[in-house]
Amino acid sequence: MNINNVINEIKFDDKGLVPAIAQDINTGKVLMLAYMNKEAVEKTLNKKIAHYYSRSRQELWKKGETSGNIQKIKGFYYDCDKDTILIKVEQVGVACHTGNYSCFFNEVLNEDKKENFQNNEDVLKELYLSITDRKNNPREGSYTNYLFREGIDKILKKVGEESAEVIIASKNESKEEMIYEISDLVYHVIVLMINQGVSIEDIKKELVKRRK
Missing domain, CATH: 1.10.287.1080 (MazG-like)
Incomplete structure (x- = not known):
């Protein structure tokens, strides 16, 4: 895998960011949505640990750096338009800062x-x-x-x-x-x-x- 080729393929927005969806590889649950810049993509692929870019703090951050709730990378994909990333992870602990396993816990409809x-x-x-x-x-x-x-x-x-x-x-x-x-x-x-x-x-x- 040539990481530079991957970065060149991905379409970052005018702020140099691309949305990244994290999915639990064991359960299929969608855990969170965050953003990556080129450095975050590079560190994620090199270290096999999820790294993101904080739009509010305007800095790179390693998921779980303070909490220990890291995300081990098991799969990395981008979509057909090359403007969205999907990472499949082994979640250590919980994904959400609220203490919930997934950030998507506000249920509106779930018939099945x-x-x-x-x-x-x-x-x-x-x-x-x-x-x-x-x-x-x-x-x-x-x-x-x-x-x-x-x-x-x-x-x-x-x-x-x-x-x-x-x-x-x-x-x-x-x-x-x-x-x-x-x-x-x-x-x-x-x-x-x-x-x-x-x-x-x-x-x-x-x-x-x-x-x-």
Whole structure:
């Protein structure tokens, strides 16, 4: 890949900028829209970490430089008119400064939300993001928020209870009951992970190490 050729192909506007859309490579979620200048494109491709140009501060910035919520570049594309960039990233932490995973959290219409969740290939990641969003945006009467509010002792108690339910279901030799109880356990374990700052990526990396 010749980075200079890429930069020469892209059509920057009269201010030397081009819009860049960041998309989660694992879930397909659109995370944010920012702008890049030639230097940002160069650093993004060289370092494989997203860099943008701040129009308000008029300076280059590395995504996650202060928060640690970096974006690891997994794909880089520009559109048919060569005036918009799409980057596919592995998001570390959250993408939005509000604490939401995606900047596009103000939902107006989503008629296929349930279907998308059920058909998502990485449903555990989707569940993780959903619980994270509930933690950052509490809703009255939410069981998830109740667990976070009560804290680690309550969460651990529920993990213990659900583990016992899995054991009982297994002893009963009921596949349907096992599926139900294991699903409950997975949900509570993910709540625990989020409460303790453990990501799905952390677990994946550990499992990969164990294969060696």
